[in-house]
Amino acid sequence: MAETIELEVVTPSGPVVSENVDIVTAPGYAGVFGVLANHAPFLSTIKIGELAYKKDGKEFSLMVSGGFCEVSTNKITFIVESCEQGSDIDVDRALRAKERAEKRLAQSKGQQEKVNEARAQAALQRALARVRVAEKRSR
Amino acid sequence: MPSLKDVSTKIVGVKKTSQITKAMNMVSAAKLRGAQQKMENFHPYAEKFNKTMANLSGGASGDYPLMEVRDVQAVEIVVVTSDRGLCGSFNSNIIRMAEKLAAKYEADGKKVSYVCIGKKGSNYFRKTGKMRKDYRDIMGTFQMFNAREIAQDIAANFEAGETDEVKVIYNHFRSVAKQEPTNLHLLPIKPVESEEEEGAAAGSSGDYIYEPSSEEIMTVLLPLYMNVMIYNSMLQIGAGEHAARMTAMDNATNACNDIVSELTMIYNKARQAAITGDLMDIVGGAEALKG
Numbered sequence: 001m002a003e004t005i006e007l008e009v010v011t012p013s014g015p016v017v018s019e020n021v022d023i024v025t026a027p028g029y030a031g032v033f034g035v036l037a038n039h040a041p042f043l044s045t046i047k048i049g050e051l052a053y054k055k056d057g058k059e060f061s062l063m064v065s066g067g068f069c070e071v072s073t074n075k076i077t078f079i080v081e082s083c084e085q086g087s088d089i090d091v092d093r094a095l096r097a098k099e100r101a102e103k104r105l106a107q108s109k110g111q112q113e114k115v116n117e118a119r120a121q122a123a124l125q126r127a128l129a130r131v132r133v134a135e136k137r138s139r
Numbered sequence: 140m141p142s143l144k145d146v147s148t149k150i151v152g153v154k155k156t157s158q159i160t161k162a163m164n165m166v167s168a169a170k171l172r173g174a175q176q177k178m179e180n181f182h183p184y185a186e187k188f189n190k191t192m193a194n195l196s197g198g199a200s201g202d203y204p205l206m207e208v209r210d211v212q213a214v215e216i217v218v219v220t221s222d223r224g225l226c227g228s229f230n231s232n233i234i235r236m237a238e239k240l241a242a243k244y245e246a247d248g249k250k251v252s253y254v255c256i257g258k259k260g261s262n263y264f265r266k267t268g269k270m271r272k273d274y275r276d277i278m279g280t281f282q283m284f285n286a287r288e289i290a291q292d293i294a295a296n297f298e299a300g301e302t303d304e305v306k307v308i309y310n311h312f313r314s315v316a317k318q319e320p321t322n323l324h325l326l327p328i329k330p331v332e333s334e335e336e337e338g339a340a341a342g343s344s345g346d347y348i349y350e351p352s353s354e355e356i357m358t359v360l361l362p363l364y365m366n367v368m369i370y371n372s373m374l375q376i377g378a379g380e381h382a383a384r385m386t387a388m389d390n391a392t393n394a395c396n397d398i399v400s401e402l403t404m405i406y407n408k409a410r411q412a413a414i415t416g417d418l419m420d421i422v423g424g425a426e427a428l429k430g
Contacts, residue, residue, distance in 0.1 A: 010187050012370060014180030029351050042196065044350040045359050068356065070191050079187050081283055116177045
């Protein structure tokens with residue numbers, strides 16, 4: 001087996017993952033990036049999306065929302081506001097949230113309220129990420 | 140001399156009170172466990188966060204609105220208290236500390252405003268007319284997003300120049316038996332520098348690849364840092380409230396028991412006196428019949 005990197009995901013409600021994994025892919029500021037063992041020190045903000053990692057040939061997928069991630073000395077730490085396992089995601093709820101957010105976005109078009117638009121946009125992103133992660137699990 | 144009936148009614152009453160205080164003690168013990176768990180869960184996040192923050196601010200320099208040090212004209216005091224009372228001097232300690240601090244600032248001719256998290260503080264400070272905003276009834280079930288909302292509001296107020304300095308007063312949860320009122324400096328955010336971190340930062344952060352630039356990450360990180368601080372103080376209050384109530388209720392239960400034993404003593408004495416009186420009557424009657 002190739003070298004592994006230590007993955008750690010912490011959220012305000014507790015540590016979620018702490019494992020040695022082969023590869024991590026995450027939604028960074030400039031797009032999805034992958035991290036293998038012995039990566040150079042790296043610091044990036046994290047967008048809402050899917051955090052995937054591979055361990056012993058098996059793929060795992062998590063939904064993360066905003067935060068940042070730090071890579072140092074063969075260890076990758078995600079400090080995010082929330083993180084959900086695929087099995088915890090309620091797909092129906094996520095789909096409903098997606099519809100709601102889309103409706104709100106359509107309504108707010110052309111309006112001055114930028115705050116609400118940003119909030120709806122974030123909600124939509126979260127819903128989409130949840131659906132994506134959940135679908136991966138069902139396959 | 141109270142009558143026998145009066146004393147026995149009182150004993151029953153005090154016993155009932157002690158049942159209630161005992162129940163409250165046990166409820167608080169159970170809730171404390173939950174709150175403490177929440178606090179412990181948050182700990183790794185806060186720790187990692189501060190480490191990264193130290194790493195970053197060691198290497199980064201620049202002007203950030205939240206770090207801007209201005210001549211202090213107006214101070215905002217964020218008072219974090221519990222929503223409910225019956226927890227001894229828990230809340231009054233915080234309020235007293237906040238008032239002292241405010242008095243000190245006002246003596247220097249600075250304007251003071253309050254933001255209250257928790258009902259007890261807001262009930263108190265609303266009377267002063269200096270309360271800018273309050274958040275009530277969120278102590279029981281707050282989440283990170285509650286803290287974020289509060290932090291955003293405070294940050295917006297700071298950036299708009301309404302306040303030049305923000306302090307947070309809360310009770311630090313040292314242990315179940317001890318909670319200390321603490322004065323925490325929130326804004327402007329001071330760069331984290333501890334000597335140990337200094338070396339680490341010089342060694343590693345120089346080689347870091349930043350995405351986006353370290354300056355841009357800082358602008359994302361600083362509001363988050365406020366969230367962390369406020370969320371943490373709320374967690375501490377959440378756990379401290381229950382711990383303080385446990386102690387207060389334990390004391391109350393003990394006091395009830397003391398009163399009950401005192402009253403029982405009075406009751407027995409009164410009963411004894413009554414019996415003696417009755418006996419005297421009987422003996423006196425018998426003597427009279429004999430004669």
